Amino acid sequence: METPLTGNFRADKQAVSLAEYESRGGYQGLRKALLMSPPEITELIKKSNLRGRGGAGFPTGMKWSFVPMGKEAPHPKYLVANADEMEPGTFKDRALMERDPHQLIEGMIVAAYAIEADVGYIFLRGEYECSNQRLARAIAEAQQRNYLGHNILGSGYSFHLHLHASAGRYICGEETALLNALEGKRAHPRTKPPFPQVSGLFGKPTIVQNVETLCNVHHIVLHGADWFRSLSRTENGGTKLYGVSGKVKRPGLWELPMGTPMREIIEDHAGGMRDGLRLRGVLPGGASTDFLVEEHLDTPMDFDNVQKAGSRLGTGTMVVLDDQTCPVGMVLNLEHFFAQESCGWCTPCWSGLAWTEKILAAMEQGNGSKRDLDTLAFQTKFLAPGNTFCAFAPGAVEPLQSALKYFAEDFQRHVDEHRCPWRR
Incomplete structure (x- = not known):
């Protein structure tokens, strides 16, 4: 199978039913996983070169290996699917959840078994109402077939999965802010260490993983690490x-x-x-x-x-x-979003992003100056990694710092002509 993630998608964009999913090999990866030991699964994921699909690209198997295992490990352990897809321009996880929800559920069960997790949550973007409905139905179907719940398929392993519709905020994409939100707190990032793998949700070992990442897991167990690596054109598998x-x-x-x-x-x-x-x-x-x-x-x-x-x-x-869209206006639109979504936890982020937005807005309105260009360049360093509490602000200024590099002439024209050249 060359397209394991989308191979089951229906042409009418409806969700694959449980019967359809099972007829195409669904939950066979789970059945195979339950005959393996948790460390064997983690080692298989390591060999597959699966890297996190949420943005950071951290090796998935290595991430799992940090979770305390064995009889002395704290319980309950948690597995959380980060489905709070709020990155502008991104809509991949929504497609997976709406069109093949059982694929995510099976991947989560196998991943949970690998880390000996007891409880799972799908932390879902609140606006994804269609995903919510289809996932809720699929979870109920999986429970009825004993793919979820107590003593799964007579294996002795139990895993309970819950769907949590988020109240929103972009910062919930950061795993520790997500965990705070899931606990009912403000969505502020946590200090690391400790890392969630050791002390996460409610202070217990937790893995937070992106939807697309989890959807790959049972395919790797079913078909093998070599198969998964063969799907890629590079060293990054799949x-x-x-x-x-x-x-x-x-x-x-x-x-x-x-x-x-x-x-x-x-x-x-x-x-x-x-x-x-x-x-x-x-x-x-x-x-x-x-x-x-x-x-x-x-x-x-x-x-x-x-x-x-x-x-x-x-x-x-x-x-x-x-070439017919103003790059300054595009960056302004992005920085407006990021300024709104800052959680306000650290000053460089909440103050710096609002300041950046204000300068860009002035330039678009014809009120920019040479000093503004210098200030924008300063902001990209002021909000760089190491100067803020989490990676939110450094990511927010990445489009700005590269726009200043590649579209410097456009910024200069806004200052020199006291207007946006793209406005008629």
């Missing part, structure tokens, strides 16, 4: 859900081999730019990644190569900038 939004002919989402070049995704799958438009830049992994430009189009879209090009793979969902 396939990847790549998305493209912006002024292309066919915006959408596709499951392709990890390492598929950016040019192939944009030109062959998204159909290239709309007639009369030219590509100027791409945010390769959602809104909180650095712009790449035309010279980078042949970059393989995997964690290592995109980083070498000067950005991050992130979620793998590209936002395309065309």
